Amino acid sequence: MSSQTPVPAGFRGVAGNIGIKDPKDDFFAVVSEVPANVSAVFTRSRFAGPSVLLSRRTAADGRARGVTVIARNANVATGRVGDDHARELQEGVARAAGVAPEEILVASTGVIGRPYPMEKVRAHLEGLPAEFPPADLDRAAGAMMTTDTHPKAASARVGGATVTGIAKGVGMIEPNMATMLAWFFTDAELEQPVLDEVFRRVVDRTFNALSIDTDTSTSDSAAVFANGLAGPVDTAAFEAALYEVALKLVRMIASDGEGAGKLLEVRVTGARDDAQAKVVAKAVVNSPLVKTAVHGADPNWGRVAMAVGKCEEETDILPENVRIVFGDVETYPAEPSDEVLERASQHMKGDEVLIGVDLGIGGGEFTAYGCDLTEGYIRINADYTT
Amino acid sequence: MSSQTPVPAGFRGVAGNIGIKDPKDDFFAVVSEVPANVSAVFTRSRFAGPSVLLSRRTAADGRARGVTVIARNANVATGRVGDDHARELQEGVARAAGVAPEEILVASTGVIGRPYPMEKVRAHLEGLPAEFPPADLDRAAGAMMTTDTHPKAASARVGGATVTGIAKGVGMIEPNMATMLAWFFTDAELEQPVLDEVFRRVVDRTFNALSIDTDTSTSDSAAVFANGLAGPVDTAAFEAALYEVALKLVRMIASDGEGAGKLLEVRVTGARDDAQAKVVAKAVVNSPLVKTAVHGADPNWGRVAMAVGKCEEETDILPENVRIVFGDVETYPAEPSDEVLERASQHMKGDEVLIGVDLGIGGGEFTAYGCDLTEGYIRINADYTT
Numbered sequence: 001m002s003s004q005t006p007v008p009a010g011f012r013g014v015a016g017n018i019g020i021k022d023p024k025d026d027f028f029a030v031v032s033e034v035p036a037n038v039s040a041v042f043t044r045s046r047f048a049g050p051s052v053l054l055s056r057r058t059a060a061d062g063r064a065r066g067v068t069v070i071a072r073n074a075n076v077a078t079g080r081v082g083d084d085h086a087r088e089l090q091e092g093v094a095r096a097a098g099v100a101p102e103e104i105l106v107a108s109t110g111v112i113g114r115p116y117p118m119e120k121v122r123a124h125l126e127g128l129p130a131e132f133p134p135a136d137l138d139r140a141a142g143a144m145m146t147t148d149t150h151p152k153a154a155s156a157r158v159g160g161a162t163v164t165g166i167a168k169g170v171g172m173i174e175p176n177m178a179t180m181l182a183w184f185f186t187d188a189e190l191e192q193p194v195l196d197e198v199f200r201r202v203v204d205r206t207f208n209a210l211s212i213d214t215d216t217s218t219s220d221s222a223a224v225f226a227n228g229l230a231g232p233v234d235t236a237a238f239e240a241a242l243y244e245v246a247l248k249l250v251r252m253i254a255s256d257g258e259g260a261g262k263l264l265e266v267r268v269t270g271a272r273d274d275a276q277a278k279v280v281a282k283a284v285v286n287s288p289l290v291k292t293a294v295h296g297a298d299p300n301w302g303r304v305a306m307a308v309g310k311c312e313e314e315t316d317i318l319p320e321n322v323r324i325v326f327g328d329v330e331t332y333p334a335e336p337s338d339e340v341l342e343r344a345s346q347h348m349k350g351d352e353v354l355i356g357v358d359l360g361i362g363g364g365e366f367t368a369y370g371c372d373l374t375e376g377y378i379r380i381n382a383d384y385t386t
Numbered sequence: 387m388s389s390q391t392p393v394p395a396g397f398r399g400v401a402g403n404i405g406i407k408d409p410k411d412d413f414f415a416v417v418s419e420v421p422a423n424v425s426a427v428f429t430r431s432r433f434a435g436p437s438v439l440l441s442r443r444t445a446a447d448g449r450a451r452g453v454t455v456i457a458r459n460a461n462v463a464t465g466r467v468g469d470d471h472a473r474e475l476q477e478g479v480a481r482a483a484g485v486a487p488e489e490i491l492v493a494s495t496g497v498i499g500r501p502y503p504m505e506k507v508r509a510h511l512e513g514l515p516a517e518f519p520p521a522d523l524d525r526a527a528g529a530m531m532t533t534d535t536h537p538k539a540a541s542a543r544v545g546g547a548t549v550t551g552i553a554k555g556v557g558m559i560e561p562n563m564a565t566m567l568a569w570f571f572t573d574a575e576l577e578q579p580v581l582d583e584v585f586r587r588v589v590d591r592t593f594n595a596l597s598i599d600t601d602t603s604t605s606d607s608a609a610v611f612a613n614g615l616a617g618p619v620d621t622a623a624f625e626a627a628l629y630e631v632a633l634k635l636v637r638m639i640a641s642d643g644e645g646a647g648k649l650l651e652v653r654v655t656g657a658r659d660d661a662q663a664k665v666v667a668k669a670v671v672n673s674p675l676v677k678t679a680v681h682g683a684d685p686n687w688g689r690v691a692m693a694v695g696k697c698e699e700e701t702d703i704l705p706e707n708v709r710i711v712f713g714d715v716e717t718y719p720a721e722p723s724d725e726v727l728e729r730a731s732q733h734m735k736g737d738e739v740l741i742g743v744d745l746g747i748g749g750g751e752f753t754a755y756g757c758d759l760t761e762g763y764i765r766i767n768a769d770y771t772t
Contacts, residue, residue, distance in 0.1 A: 046703045047695030077691060077705065077718070112688040113721060214600075214674065218695055288600065288674075289767055296768035302498040305463060309433030309604055317432045319463065332463070335499060374768075375761045381675055382682035382760075 003136040005153040008162040008187035009229040010034055011066070012097075013135030015143045018124040020072040020110070020117065025143035027124060030135045030185065031066035031097040031104065032227040037192040038064035039199035040105065040223035041207075047218045049076035049112075050086040055105040055221060058090070062192035065103040066225055067183050068093040069144050070121070071168075072110035074179065076218045085116045092125035097132055107221045109146055109168065109179035137185070141166035144181055147380065149256055154248035158241035161188035161230035165242075167249040169212075169220075182207060182222040182249060188238055189228030198239045199224045206246035209278075209368045212257040214286050254369045255351070259376025263352045263369065264294050270323075271364030276314055281368035283307045284355060291373035294353050299344030301331040304355060321360030326353070389522040391539040394548040394573035395615040396420055397452070398483075399521030401529045404510045406458040406496070406503065411529035413510060416521045416571065417452035417483040417490065418613040423578040424450035425585035426491065426609035427593075433604045435462035435498075436472040441491040441607060444476070448578035451489040452611055453569055454479040455530050456507070457554075458496035460565065462604045471502045478511035483518060493607045495532055495554065495565035523571070527552035530567055533766065535642055540634035544627035547574035547616035553635040555598075555606075568593060568608040568635060574624055575614030584625045585610050592632035595664075595754045598643040600672050640755045641737070645762025649738045649755065650680050656709075657750030662700055667754035669693045670741060677759035680739050685730030687717040690741060707746030712739070 015028035040059035042052045051074075058064060068089060075082050086106055094101040141151035148168050155164040169180030190198070207222055224242065255263040266285040271277035284290055287307040293300040301324045308322060324332040327347030329340060336344070347353065353372075401414035426445035428438045437460075444450060454475060461468050472492055480487040527537035534554050541550040555566030576584070593608055610628065641649040652671040657663035670676055673693040679686040687710045694708060710718040713733030715726060722730070733739065739758075 044698035045692070045695035046698060046700065047691045047705050077688065112691075214672075218692055286600075288763070292764055292767035295764065298768070302463065305433045305498075306431070306604055309431035312430035312432060314432065319433050373764060375764050377674070378678055378681065378759060378761050378764060381678035382684070 012132035028140040029068035036227035039196040043220035050082040067105040075108040076112040096128040144168040156241040179219040184224035187230035257371035260371030270358040273364040277366035285368040285370040295372035297348035323358040325356040398518035414526040415454035422613035425582040429606035436468040453491040461494040462498040482514040530554040542627040565605040570610035573616035643757035646757035656744040659750040663752035671754040671756040681758035683734035709744040711742040
């Protein structure tokens with residue numbers, strides 16, 4: 001295996017086709033040669049699947065070498081047998097890699113309500129090589145894809161170390177639920193509590209700032225594995241590198257949202273605090289009326305004002321203090337001329353649309369990422385027939 | 387004026403064309419001959435317009451005779467001049483009707499960010515008849531319409547009294563924001579505190595259970611006027627009649643949602659309490675993935691489970707206790723056969739789709755009303771270009 005995207009030292013892996021549904025890759029495992037620290041976050045859904053429940057327990061001690069993913073079957077709502085299958089997958093990959101089961105996270109994405117075809121899964125696990133070759137993270141990214149239109153990988157250097165992330169997610173999958181999976185591998189050396197703190201801060205500003213359609217998957221998972229082979233790094237530099245990689249992946253996911261034609265970035269500034277900025281940014285990025293206006297390249301600032309207005313608990317937001325821009329074109333509070341609206345519309349015809357909202361209260365800020373809402377989203381999600 | 391929908395005793399009114407935008411009716415006023423009790427509720431938007439702010443003050447003392455509405459201009463985000471115009475409208479209608487300004491609520495719906503064409507408004511107010519004829523509530527309902535495809539009116543009898551409601555609302559308006567307006571008139575006699583309590587309870591179970599697209603207008607308003615001319619009525623019977631009328635209007639609004647092809651009713655039972663049932667019902671009725679599945683007549687119970695799972699604070703919801711039905715066809719927890727899915731899909735091909743979710747916890751319940759999400763919604767909301 002050879003990976004265009006840089007692979008941190010010591011990560012080995014396999015990818016291939018189990019035959020869950022079709023002949024495309026639907027399986028991978030990436031495992032560190034040496035023990036590694038892990039930090040992981042998972043969906044908070046009340047319907048979280050067996051893979052999430054098992055991985056949550058596995059990551060709880062802060063130590064894990066890697067992850068295995070099966071695509072095209074989510075192993076969700078499969079009852080007791082689903083728990084057994086998740087554990088069997090974990091054990092099979094661990095055995096092949098020569099590590100303990102408690103060192104491998106598992107994740108699944110695809111149709112729900114159907115058990116894994118376990119005979120095929122077992123046959124595939126038994127055929128894995130005795131020693132895993134160096135990981136091909138591009139192929140791993142491809143093996144997770146469902147309705148993604150392209151694999152998503154990004155990488156950055158920090159001191160002598162590398163941070164590489166791969167992700168998948170589009171809004172839902174054939175024919176059921178959205179799943180966002182994101183895995184980060186690094187040879188940087190970090191204490192687990194530090195890794196955990198950094199990862200959660202980065203996730204809050206990246207994956208938790210992403211919304212395709214407000215629907216939350218039962219399988220969302222993200223983790224970073226740090227095996228330390230490149231030695232210690234500056235924590236702040238590592239956080240910056242991890243943030244850069246995560247943000248690239250989030251932007252890739254947003255642009256590749258189901259039916260999406262544009263990346264939508266909503267930047268809220270001047271808030272009382274960052275938490276208030278996040279509430280407002282999410283209200284705007286999730287508003288169907290804002291999202292359809294973005295689709296139509298319509299600088300409809302009234303809809304942005306409406307979405308801000310929905311944050312009814314935020315009683316310190318006063319309409320007279322709010323500013324709304326599209327790109328760098330201000331459309332509120334001064335009534336915009338036709339010429340101004342035309343410039344705003346030009347900005348919105350691009351692939352990346354920025355809506356800025358300044359609340360005029362304090363120094364809090366937050367940026368949320370999403371996409372436009374198009375006929376394509378409806379077609380992808382309505383046309384499946386059982 | 388003559389109204390097919392029954393008009394309670396003592397309500398007089400006018401409707402006509404100011405010429406805000408086109409020659410269709412865009413104005414009405416309905417006023418009780420005698421003083422009346424009022425209960426009113428308004429949008430909680432931080433961007434609430436001058437009409438809402440003025441009407442909120444006007445209704446605060448529990449006394450008002452009626453309401454006037456201008457359509458095709460929302461008088462929102464119009465600054466100080468918008469406040470003046472709302473007051474001038476209130477005073478003009480009050481003068482024509484021979485009552486005090488503090489007895490008339492005002493409401494507006496339409497494009498935002500543009501002042502009323504006040505010369506036309508003044509000319510129209512000056513031309514109003516010296517004595518208003520009996521109200522034509524069908525014509526009043528029509529005069530409020532924006533992208534509504536038909537006027538919405540309903541009526542019920544309670545003892546010797548009549549309760550009639552009119553409403554408008556589709557999800558948004560040309561080209562800006564959703565506005566839901568609903569007005570109820572009755573000749574029943576009720577103490578104002580009783581009227582208020584009853585109205586708020588009814589609104590909670592009807593208009594607050596309605597969601598077309600999660601976006602909240604800056605102008606939503608609803609009020610009931612009770613002039614007492616038919617004498618006292620049994621409070622419980624009045625509440626039942628008011629609920630019946632309000633529910634009919636809500637179902638009309640949901641079926642007439644922008645681009646909607648179907649009414650979606652989400653009935654949650656077995657909740658810890660009614661509040662929990664409401665949280666879950668709203669999560670399901672608002673899920674874009676559920677709404678597109680309804681559009682496609684796809685009994686995709688996995689998406690319903692996902693939407694229930696999103697209520698992550700509700701930690702007493704356990705997947706193994708949940709039941710999901712489409713119409714009367716159960717699809718979860720037992721894995722549905724093809725024959726069962728086919729029956730569920732048949733139900734979903736009708737004009738009214740019922741999704742039932744039983745949480746298996748307690749006796750709480752709530753029903754939410756919405757509609758499917760279609761290409762039509764995208765077209766209506768994206769194709770406007772400034």
